[in-house]
Amino acid sequence: MARMNMVQALNSAMDVMLGRDPRVVILGEDIGYFGGVFRATEGLQRKHGEHRVLDTPIAEGGIIAAAIGMGVNGLKPVAEIQFADYIYPGIDQVVSELARLRYRSAGEFYAPVTIRTPCGGGIRGGQTHSQSPEAIFAHVCGIKVVMPSNPYDAKGLLISSIEDEDPVVFFEPKRIYNGPFDGDPHKPAVPWSAHARGEVPDGHYTVPIGRAEIVRPGKDVTVLAYGTMVHVAEAAVRVVGVDAEIIDVRTMAPLDVDTLCTSVCKTGRCVVVHEATRFAGYGAELVATVQEHCFWNLEAPVQRVTGWDTPYPHAFEWDYFPGPARIAAALKSVMEAV
Amino acid sequence: MARMNMVQALNSAMDVMLGRDPRVVILGEDIGYFGGVFRATEGLQRKHGEHRVLDTPIAEGGIIAAAIGMGVNGLKPVAEIQFADYIYPGIDQVVSELARLRYRSAGEFYAPVTIRTPCGGGIRGGQTHSQSPEAIFAHVCGIKVVMPSNPYDAKGLLISSIEDEDPVVFFEPKRIYNGPFDGDPHKPAVPWSAHARGEVPDGHYTVPIGRAEIVRPGKDVTVLAYGTMVHVAEAAVRVVGVDAEIIDVRTMAPLDVDTLCTSVCKTGRCVVVHEATRFAGYGAELVATVQEHCFWNLEAPVQRVTGWDTPYPHAFEWDYFPGPARIAAALKSVMEAV
Amino acid sequence: MTPRSRLHVPLPPARPGQEPDFSYVQISPAGAVNRPDVTAAARDIENLSVEMVRVLGDDHRAIGAWNPHLEPPELQVGLRHMLLTRLFDDRMQRIQRQGRISFYIKSTGEEAVAVAAGMALQPGDMLFPSYRQQGLHVVRGRNLVELMCQCLSNTHDMCKGRQMPIMYHWGKGNIFSISGNLATQFPQAVGWAMAAAIKGEDRLAASWIGEGSSAEADFHYAMTFAAVYQAPVILNLVNNQWAISTFQGFAGGEHRTFAQRGPGYGIPGIRVDGNDFLAVYAVTQWAAQRARQSRGPTLIEQVTYRAAAHSTSDDPSRYRPKDEWRAWPLGDPITRLKQHLITLGEWSEERHALLEKELEAHVTACWKEAESYGTLTGGPALDPLTMFEDVLKDMPANLVHQREEFRALRSAQADASGAMPPAAKEG
Amino acid sequence: MTPRSRLHVPLPPARPGQEPDFSYVQISPAGAVNRPDVTAAARDIENLSVEMVRVLGDDHRAIGAWNPHLEPPELQVGLRHMLLTRLFDDRMQRIQRQGRISFYIKSTGEEAVAVAAGMALQPGDMLFPSYRQQGLHVVRGRNLVELMCQCLSNTHDMCKGRQMPIMYHWGKGNIFSISGNLATQFPQAVGWAMAAAIKGEDRLAASWIGEGSSAEADFHYAMTFAAVYQAPVILNLVNNQWAISTFQGFAGGEHRTFAQRGPGYGIPGIRVDGNDFLAVYAVTQWAAQRARQSRGPTLIEQVTYRAAAHSTSDDPSRYRPKDEWRAWPLGDPITRLKQHLITLGEWSEERHALLEKELEAHVTACWKEAESYGTLTGGPALDPLTMFEDVLKDMPANLVHQREEFRALRSAQADASGAMPPAAKEG
């Protein structure tokens, strides 16, 4: 066991997989010699060679297309898109190709590509370095969509993603690369070394895709969150002092409906939290799923706490961010309902 | 007043606007000399000239980018993307540019671009000629998203879109270009001339963006639908014989929450219908909105009737299509609940 | 006076009712173009991107450095493949007209582009075609029944009814799945080739796109990645003059040949007479040698003409002269190879007629067999429940539920036959 | 033995600890390259895409056909703009280091690319820059206070706090809004130019992207649309050798100059010494004349060197020799123009030192004023309620509700903490 932050855990996952499986290759902008702008691939090219860890041209569509071709030719490519905001130039290759290849060829061709990409706000990146586009990918059948909330899960889920024979879009909430941010930017940063999930095995292990995790059991209300917002939700729950069951969704698609709905049917109340914009966001699916399965148990409308329906504004990052105060307000409101 | 099918109504809208406003230009693949693969621009180049109605290279991203540049330079471009399935190569220019320009420049720059694109199944087009990606665009703040269900609205909404100073993604359900298809592919086709909304004024008029329409008043259950599915819902309601209030959503974003929720609060029951895949689809937002606003009035869980979560399969188009039988089943189920 | 700019709008050489005019097509005489060594640097062979490699002369003889010196039996095989491709296309179009399949795309006039290239490559080479290279399947010996079953979406359909007609794939034959989205296969082929190079294999990838599609981003990605990594890939740009209704000027062909894009990226570009079987064979062979010797990618502009409609949904008489194809200066690839063989004394009109008959009969037999596996309107049918498979490797819970909902709905409909089904299970 | 392919991986000339090596940069002597008439056809002037247009010689004199023969006062203005740009950059970087702005990008060493081009264009021409052409704002007379306020996201920020520093725009100055997504402005500029041509105006558009960004789809779209419609646009590809950590070989620059992409599309490509103020001015003027005379687009490769880090988030010592910029063979644009003026007898070290002092003082004064409009940590602040504006022209209902929710939350927090939030403007 070692103490790792999320970047180190991701690095370790790739290192382990490059070592175990000669089919694994890593590619992306600035990820080779330089080690990535967030250092997630640091040292990997030196250790595993220039033909396994490839710097690429600045062309997200080309990166994903090349990864598909490599995947079809028996490799297991892990492509980095430098920021999730820059995945759009490559989205045709994701939606029309990567996600559809197995289906359209009735299983004869497929490309086991993992696309890693940092998402979310928190680094004063403004609208083009802060987006959380998971809803868009969750709507696309034929890919899996994952977002870890801690180093342990990050490594285990990334290894699962690389080993998976389906394509995976792997979102990394960059705000918690270094520590479990609780939503208060004015408090001193907390490192992962102070968190249980900062303990990460050095070697190979997996965390299963498609399974949510109850990170705090409780009986009064269920909070559905993922990525950074898991920690923010924990902070809000501490403040409000309600006995909430907090679930880390972890996999956006396919969704672990059972774990979510079992909880909500038990608590009868639910708050859905994400950082992405609200309208037609992923939270809508969570609300719709919960109300479909738990309608007769619900004692209050399911609430959504999300980023506002605007681009991420540079100067107002913390006014935009759905912080503990907003989650707390929602928790109070669902608890007070009737 | 004339009788028009939806293609003629769209053509008329563009013709009227080309005539009224010298800033209007039309561009897209095969839309000039040829008049478009669905004939929506037939005759417009001959009438308005080659500098107003432009054939383009096959490059959706280039088309949208060029339209943005034209919009910034004072024109009002109407770009056609030949099939909604082919909008993905241009999505970066929509999401990162068209939708964000006004915000990021604090209102100093904007591009009043309308993107017209045929969507939905029904022409045996398989997975790459049948998609309905409205959910993706509805999630993108900074654009309006529209889908008409009949010739009258099509023309009025397209004129509104072209006149609008915000960008509009205008989805055209190609299955009902020629008639109000009721979901039964085995019945003889019904032309628009047999439908009240096939009566379309020749000249200029508008239908407002952002306003849903009650197409059938009722008191037992609310059906939320748009595009083709409005007619399929009508057929299902006729079969079941329930007194349903059918609402044509018409504008996906911004959503007319008042009209929708007033109805559901009144009926206490709701079925949401669309042709797109279900998971994280636009219906999720409708369900979430309804349960948030009408929770205390709901007598049954809101149901979704949608395309299955698979690509659109060529041979099984009618097994895939959420036809009247599935809507009817959902209607009965919400009516029977408790 | 202030100078003012004016928008240039490309104009095709002729519109319906006008005389066809192909004077814009620059044609080199057969045998006129030099054949550099495959080790030549891109910058030293730029002339290949402007001139046109041609082997078959007007006298039907093969001449010049690019003559691949194929033996007559090989030429006869090539002729057979091209003819079979054409007859297959003709038949499928007729079948579509009869409403027995929903859609079809012919490759008429462009058969050499697929057949000669396919023959010049190795079976292990991976092919990433567009929808107009059915000849590749023919070259690699695919049973036509399988292609027909795909078009029929029947019980033997390799795509299990999921794809429009002509969207074939063939794992064993190393032919990739055709996409409805234009050009996507081009950079995928480059990625496949990069993987071959990473693994140090001797296989290469070849891909084809239309000149119209070259305006898509994927063309640029393919060229950039191929150039940067010197990937062992052959990138064929099939300039058949038309992209549905727009002529090649709308893809940027007015000012330059498409082959000249190659040198812009530091990739050799070769412009070849795409209706000359021997020339296509020769340039493909040359490009393949380069690729296998780690000398990187080649862009080949296949100059040809789309003699047929774009697809069965298209009516070209709306936008080009009706008989434009007759005026096409590079002729017909089948006729030209046939005449060459006759000139060599290795073929005759009689043998040709016999071959045609044989192949027609073969196509008929294949169609009979294909139909026996089901048609749109009758015979055995694919189980619609299969539509829930292969979205992911293992079926996720939402699809398991949806399949059950669908199954329940169907049995309810079957039970009630006409009456409305009861509520689905998960109400 | 079977030939096997091997993946080629571009290698930069030198890594940290190694000697800088710019021998790969092909340089023409000043005055050596011909200056064709603007009516010349692209195919006849391909040499311009390989050679390098240079006007200032080692002796600091202007020579050759490309000499734009500017008057000394104009040269002095150019020098002033470049110097001001550099001092502004230096100051903003220091301010960022002090934590007073969140981010900054310098254009050090590349000032001529923006300044000379900006001066050669007309005020009505529309500019679509990347994030490294702040010199354009300087040329067009923008008050530096406005740029600083943008970087500060303060009450005078033209972006109302919505954008990262340096994402300027200027409607009145005809400078487009900078995007965080690379290359998107390139085809937008072409669209703008197409509109100018449709309207029959004499205005043109000019755009700039980095060589690294040229691998994006938008480069290809821009080139294709510009070529097809012969749009009045100047497309500048700024080859400053680096794209964050990857050298220009990863964008395809190993085998070809980037200017050579132009001829591939039938667009003239000109390679210019981007650190030679006069050369940049001259080629821009030439391209502008072409555009205004309906002769279509020009691709200009500006050969320069990114002397600074990519941004304040970057540390180039990780991937290139620390003092690589010292070895850059094309020198520094400011020093070169200064020496030229001195050689002409129109400038002196003393005047230069005075100018530097004056501009430093000006920058200081601007910064003082800018700070008075608010900083990240104090002074007047933008009202966060404004973040709900400008998403659409009129605020949609969901945003009205969200704004109310936010307003309520804030006043609740204010009540709880006793602090007063800024008063909300709207009801």
Ligand SMILES: Cc1ncc(C[n+]2csc(CCOP(=O)(O)OP(=O)(O)O)c2C)c(N)n1
């Ligand atoms: C991304 C995308 N855009 C548009 C289309 C519609 N479309 C299908 S074929 C075609 C023309 C292609 O022309 P070309 O590339 O020259 O190939 P050809 O048909 O001549 O073989 C178009 C526009 C598509 N299939 N995919």
Ligand SMILES: Cc1ncc(C[n+]2csc(CCOP(=O)(O)OP(=O)(O)O)c2C)c(N)n1
């Ligand atoms: C679509 C997109 N992909 C990636 C990035 C991240 N990024 C920002 S700058 C940069 C390097 C650009 O290099 P170049 O185009 O050479 O411009 P330079 O910085 O040298 O001026 C990268 C990769 C981005 N901003 N947008």
Ligand SMILES: [Mg+2]
């Ligand atoms: Mg074509």
Ligand SMILES: [Mg+2]
């Ligand atoms: Mg650069």
